[in-house]
Each structure stands twice: as structure tokens, then as C-alpha cells.
Amino acid sequence: MDDLDRQILDILRRDARTPYTEIASQIGTSEGTVRNRVERLTEEGVIERFTVSTRTGNIKAMIEVSVKVDVDTTEITDQMTEWEQVDFVWQVSGEEDVVLVVDAADTRAVNQLITRARELDEVKNTKTRLILDEQLGRSP
């Protein structure tokens, strides 16, 4: 991972559809180099996936979930990935064990997700935060 890699990632994070030729001219190298490096970064797992970030609804939120001590958290998270309007399911350290990042149509939909989580026997408690604003960082 050198500086050229970081510049490529920076451009792709902002627009993953930027043509290789365009990236190449921005960072002063050839199309082939960019292509080879993107391929390498993908193989190495530095690039996890090419994706789209969406906003299907009006509300983004984090639902923090505490599960009971004797429960295999992965069992819960596997279920939650199947729920609609859930973008990410994170297992985290700290007070709570699972964080759902959701993109919901409205507050009612968020509430339904919270209810659904609370209805699981394994879930002790939930805490919800609305994401009021999201800014993209510089990452690499």
C-alpha cells in the first residue's frame, strides 16, 4: 500500500465509476497501472466490494442491541441481515453487542425494526440513535 494506492482508493470511494483512464490522468500514471492495482487491491481484500450507498427512505438510524449473556450473537445477527431496510449488522465490543445500521422509509419503519428486535427472546435491551447527518471521510 503506497501513496498511489491511497490516491486510487480515495477517488474510487468518492466515485467507483471513475474510468481507469480518468484516474490515471488524475494521478499521473497509465490506465494499465490503475487497473492492475485495483485488481491487486481487490485480491488482497483492501477493496472489499464495489457497491452503491443508498437512501431508500428518509431516516437513517443506529439501533444498538444488548443480547443475553448465554446467547450466540451470530445466531441473532444472521437473522437480522435478512430484515428489510437494514444496511449493516455489526457485532461490537462495549455495553451493547450488536449495532444495526438502518435506512428506513419513516419513523414508523424504524419503530417496527426496534419492536422486532425487542421481540426476540435473546434480546435484553435496545437503544436507538437517529443519524442526522452523514459525511464521507478521507479514510486511507
Next chain:
Amino acid sequence: MDDLDRQILDILRRDARTPYTEIASQIGTSEGTVRNRVERLTEEGVIERFTVSTRTGNIKAMIEVSVKVDVDTTEITDQMTEWEQVDFVWQVSGEEDVVLVVDAADTRAVNQLITRARELDEVKNTKTRLILDEQLGRSP
């Protein structure tokens, strides 16, 4: 937003490089239809951006930051988006005001970010959670 849109988004979320022709054949429509819909979804803002998700380091974490009451949070978040290894900066409701989603080389790098946040006069407190596992949801 009908079912076809949802199917397209579902495919793009998993691999945003899937050719329109390939998407079309998967969902039983024409290339032109897929292209027009992706274009529309992008214009409407349902697709926020085409991007890459990366794992440049070994550690992903959330750093929750409380700022003082009399501070304009946006001033802080604008700075934080410039910090390296920061993927997202969220302004959130709840106990804390800002959440940084970071992708750091190692625990030391996470610690440096925490220190950097704590050094800001406007910051009251921080709380960090490691993201132990990330799963992609079904979202739309």
C-alpha cells in the same frame, strides 16, 4: 420505487460493477430498462453514490464523541472528515453527538484518533467500540 427497483438495488449493493445486461437477464428485463432505472434512482438520490468499501487496516471501530453544549457540531465534524482512516462521520441523536466510523491499521492508530478527538476543546468525552464483525444487510 417498485419491486424491479428493489431488485436492481439489491444486485448493485452486492456488486456495483455488474453489467446492465447481466442485471437485466437476472431480473428478466432489458438492458435499457435497467440503465434508465439506475439513472433515475441516481437522480432521485436513492442511489447516493457508487463507491468501494475498503478494509485498509485490521481494525474497524466506532468512536462516539460528546461535544459541549454551546458548540456548533458541524464545525467539529467538518474537521473530522479530513482525518485519515475515518470512513464516516455521523451526527447522531442520543447521549453522544458524533460517531466516527473508522478503518484503522491497528489499535495504536485507533488510539491516536481517540486522542486527537479528546484534544479538541469542544469535545467533552469519547467512548469507543470495536467492530468485531460486519455483515451486509438486505436493505431495500
Next chain:
DNA sequence: TATGAAAGACTAACTAA
């Protein structure tokens, strides 16, 4: 919804470090 033109990505052969 087709079709052809234009843009972009890929192959493979080559060069340089």
C-alpha cells in the same frame, strides 16, 4: 425495444527497473 457508434476495459506482448 432494437441497433450501431462511442467509451471503456481487457489481453497480451513488450520495456524498464
Next chain:
DNA sequence: TTAGTTAGTCTTTCATA
């Protein structure tokens, strides 16, 4: 031996009917 370049070819996208 590895990274970078480039010309030619194939694929995808896009505009038009």
C-alpha cells in the same frame, strides 16, 4: 522477476430511431 506501458480487441454503455 515484478511493475508499468501500450496497441489491438472485446465488452459495455449510450443515443437514436
